[in-house]
Amino acid sequence: AQQFTLRFNHVLGPREPFHQGFLDWAKAVEARTKGGLKMQVFHSAQLGVEEDIIEQMRQGANIGQNTDAARLGIYVKPIAVVNGPYFVETLDEVIKLGSAPTLQKWEKELADQHGLKVVCFDWVQGYRNFFTNVPVRKPADLNGQRIRTPPAPIWQESIRALGASPVAMAFGEMYPALQQKAIDGVELVYSNIAAGRFYEVLKYADETRHIMLVNFQVVGSKFFDSLPPDFQTALVEECQTAGRATSQKILAAEAEQKAFLKQKGMTLVEDVDIAAFRAAGEKAYQVLGLTEAKDAVLKEIGKK
Amino acid sequence: MLLVALAFVVLILIGMPVAFAIGLSGLVFFFQNPDLPATIPVQITVSQTQNFTLLAIPLFIIAGNFLNVSGITEQLLKLASVLTGRLRGGLAQVSLALSVLMGGVSGSAIADAAMQSRMLGADMVKRGMSKGFAAGILSFGALLTPIVPPGLGMIIYGTIGQVSIGRMFAAGIVPALLLWLALGIAVAITARRRGYPPERTRRVGLAEAGRALRGGIWALLFPVFLLLGLRMGVFTPSEIGAFAVLYAIAIGVVVHRKLTRASFFEGLSHSLADVGAVMFLIALSAIFSYGIVYEQVPDAISGAILGFSESLERVTVLIVLFVLIAGFVIDSTVLIIMLTPIFLPLIDQLGGEPVHFGIVFIIAATIGNFTPPVGAAMYAVCSILRTSVGDYTRESVPFFIAVALVTLALVFVPSLVLFLPNALFNP
Amino acid sequence: MRKTYAFLGRVEAVVAGVFLALMVVLIFAGGVARLLHHPLNWTMDVSTCLFAWACFLCADLAWRRDGLMAVDILTERLPETAQRLLTLVNYLLIAGFLAFLSGTGFWLSWISRTRTFQGIPGVSYSFVTASLAVGGLLLLITTLFKIAAFLRRADPAPAQ
Ligand code: NA
Ligand code: NA
Numbered sequence: 011a012q013q014f015t016l017r018f019n020h021v022l023g024p025r026e027p028f029h030q031g032f033l034d035w036a037k038a039v040e041a042r043t044k045g046g047l048k049m050q051v052f053h054s055a056q057l058g059v060e061e062d063i064i065e066q067m068r069q070g071a072n073i074g075q076n077t078d079a080a081r082l083g084i085y086v087k088p089i090a091v092v093n094g095p096y097f098v099e100t101l102d103e104v105i106k107l108g109s110a111p112t113l114q115k116w117e118k119e120l121a122d123q124h125g126l127k128v129v130c131f132d133w134v135q136g137y138r139n140f141f142t143n144v145p146v147r148k149p150a151d152l153n154g155q156r157i158r159t160p161p162a163p164i165w166q167e168s169i170r171a172l173g174a175s176p177v178a179m180a181f182g183e184m185y186p187a188l189q190q191k192a193i194d195g196v197e198l199v200y201s202n203i204a205a206g207r208f209y210e211v212l213k214y215a216d217e218t219r220h221i222m223l224v225n226f227q228v229v230g231s232k233f234f235d236s237l238p239p240d241f242q243t244a245l246v247e248e249c250q251t252a253g254r255a256t257s258q259k260i261l262a263a264e265a266e267q268k269a270f271l272k273q274k275g276m277t278l279v280e281d282v283d284i285a286a287f288r289a290a291g292e293k294a295y296q297v298l299g300l301t302e303a304k305d306a307v308l309k310e311i312g313k314k
Numbered sequence: 315m316l317l318v319a320l321a322f323v324v325l326i327l328i329g330m331p332v333a334f335a336i337g338l339s340g341l342v343f344f345f346q347n348p349d350l351p352a353t354i355p356v357q358i359t360v361s362q363t364q365n366f367t368l369l370a371i372p373l374f375i376i377a378g379n380f381l382n383v384s385g386i387t388e389q390l391l392k393l394a395s396v397l398t399g400r401l402r403g404g405l406a407q408v409s410l411a412l413s414v415l416m417g418g419v420s421g422s423a424i425a426d427a428a429m430q431s432r433m434l435g436a437d438m439v440k441r442g443m444s445k446g447f448a449a450g451i452l453s454f455g456a457l458l459t460p461i462v463p464p465g466l467g468m469i470i471y472g473t474i475g476q477v478s479i480g481r482m483f484a485a486g487i488v489p490a491l492l493l494w495l496a497l498g499i500a501v502a503i504t505a506r507r508r509g510y511p512p513e514r515t516r517r518v519g520l521a522e523a524g525r526a527l528r529g530g531i532w533a534l535l536f537p538v539f540l541l542l543g544l545r546m547g548v549f550t551p552s553e554i555g556a557f558a559v560l561y562a563i564a565i566g567v568v569v570h571r572k573l574t575r576a577s578f579f580e581g582l583s584h585s586l587a588d589v590g591a592v593m594f595l596i597a598l599s600a601i602f603s604y605g606i607v608y609e610q611v612p613d614a615i616s617g618a619i620l621g622f623s624e625s626l627e628r629v630t631v632l633i634v635l636f637v638l639i640a641g642f643v644i645d646s647t648v649l650i651i652m653l654t655p656i657f658l659p660l661i662d663q664l665g666g667e668p669v670h671f672g673i674v675f676i677i678a679a680t681i682g683n684f685t686p687p688v689g690a691a692m693y694a695v696c697s698i699l700r701t702s703v704g705d706y707t708r709e710s711v712p713f714f715i716a717v718a719l720v721t722l723a724l725v726f727v728p729s730l731v732l733f734l735p736n737a738l739f740n741p
Numbered sequence: 742m743r744k745t746y747a748f749l750g751r752v753e754a755v756v757a758g759v760f761l762a763l764m765v766v767l768i769f770a771g772g773v774a775r776l777l778h779h780p781l782n783w784t785m786d787v788s789t790c791l792f793a794w795a796c797f798l799c800a801d802l803a804w805r806r807d808g809l810m811a812v813d814i815l816t817e818r819l820p821e822t823a824q825r826l827l828t829l830v831n832y833l834l835i836a837g838f839l840a841f842l843s844g845t846g847f848w849l850s851w852i853s854r855t856r857t858f859q860g861i862p863g864v865s866y867s868f869v870t871a872s873l874a875v876g877g878l879l880l881l882i883t884t885l886f887k888i889a890a891f892l893r894r895a896d897p898a899p900a901q
Contacts, residue, residue: 058358066351069852071349182474186550207476328815328830329811331810334809334838337842338838353848360870363793366789376761552788553769582758582762586758588808589757589761590803591800591808594800686814693812
């Protein structure tokens, strides 16, 4: 039988729960294909920066990458809505997204026209919150705060809409930038804060829960199409299984993470005016002309 | 990967420039794996230049060149001579002191070695020192420059490993003084055996000492400004380099009034070839390291090290020895970029302190610049002094032993490294 | 021919020098702006783009001046004919390597032109990728001049 190897890259550190999740996915795929499809997982962007890896898979390399809707939005613009403020808010809604016709149409466009096959996106890193050195309860509190944001339009606009000044910066550069006050804060999920020791340089965890961070597992279409059908199914189904299990684990561990950060001296701001942030967030969709796309998908999953 | 390593060694031995040898041998891996897109080598080479941390490298090279053209180096040489001129070993001791003083503004060992060879090399030989000895101390002395804050290696390590650069800088001061002491003793021993005289026979008068101190004060103040700036959170890593360049220019124009339009262009022009030589090597090394990561060699190395021992100290010693040996053939910057993500998690897992490990690791990696067969500082010094690598190597053995011993001592006494950063910055 | 080549070298030096100087100023200005609470995101973006071009232009300037580090422990002990033969082998291998880098560089710049630089809509990352394509071509030209000079048994092309 033919042997396949998929090298899977992600930017997160080895202590992040996603890394263990990817290892579980790899193990399940290998077992189910009886060793026919092997998956090697590379943490900390060891194989290269995300944008490079995406280009490589488009050219047919047997490489995969954990990425987000914002980066995919560079290729198929409306898919970026998944990364918008308060788009989906529960794991259930994420799973429903998988069968939303509009989203499937975008996925097909990604695969056919841009060579990027979305294997699955049942991977939720948790809720993005602001982490700052001043307490944040309403959008006005973010005024003038320089918040690190991934370099993509939807991120930048979302953070701007919520009241802060976005500063584009790579994941690995945040810690020194905070230490040296190049930025005033970050917006991340709880598990990032503990894994990256950010509690050493930040005081407040502001529970805005402004984005439920859905991650996409992507491989090159050329590579995916070269796999036998049963291997394709194994890759997709085990991706979903491992992704859902990991997401549940992360959401369940949130309380634990919060207790840990509190013990490390962070102050949790829980009385946040979510309604005000939700209203402010609408502006991001308007600025990018994505309001229609957003409404279409939300209707299909029965939200609103 | 074996074929890649073999190709590298063969290309180096036939005298191919190291940058091309590292890129070309790295390509062998892509020929072995034809399923990989042929565009990856180009893509990853370009990516190296998009790394915001590596941006600090050209800035420090430029800063080093502007120190010379703006008259700062000259003033520091006077000060160094006042400080150490009466010690056994004469100009060799002066050159060590100069490396420490220069280190306060410059952050690159290679720039320091090249500059001092031009400035002091000929005089050292004229005073009766053997060429090999002069080359050896000019080269190994440059180790002090990046360990005295600011240092390029610390910026790269701190950014990749998410370790506070301010703490790294503060942590370098005591180890730099110890390395200075060790190299000074090594120089004194050889000097006594061979009868190399001190540079000065008479005591330094108070007036002369005062003048020397006043001349060097601006360079001496720079690291103080820098640590204060980092303490208050004014700089990001690459800005430190840009700040050093502009500081050198400002001193040259305002204080020493030596920097003219002509010398400004001279400084810039010198920088071009230096930046090209260093950055091209680092950019192309991405092609070489791709295969190493792809084949998961780092995991194998970590596993092997943990197989030997799980004690923090023993593992650190093993890593230091590994880095010293790898440093024979691999550039120090490349070593720090490649090995930090492998070794730092290992040290973390064993309960080590990232700042302590970082200093030890950076010293060991920087030594690679001075050891044959491949060493950028060694090469610069040997070609300027027109001495053979063989003579250089023979006479450098005491210096290598001195700095290797200090490095190992730092492993076992972490407080030597951590005392200052803990006092200056909250842990 | 040689005059054109020398002129090209001067142009490269001027462009690389201006780019390096701009990098220093932009990075510093970015820091000052941040201190004044008016962060300029673009200074870092422009700097990294200039950096790519400066790197590969400077690499050619270093190669023109024979300033790339090489190890001559073995070669200096060989007889002169063997040394000359190895020099030629080196030049040919390097020329092949640079032709590959430059060729795939232009190819990649073309096929990935939709990739954006730093996620900025409308700015293609190919502007960055092209730095190695062009730099590789300049290095290749320098190598060819070195080969020509070598075959004429003359001194290497005049340094600029
Ligand atoms: Na220094
Ligand atoms: Na070496």
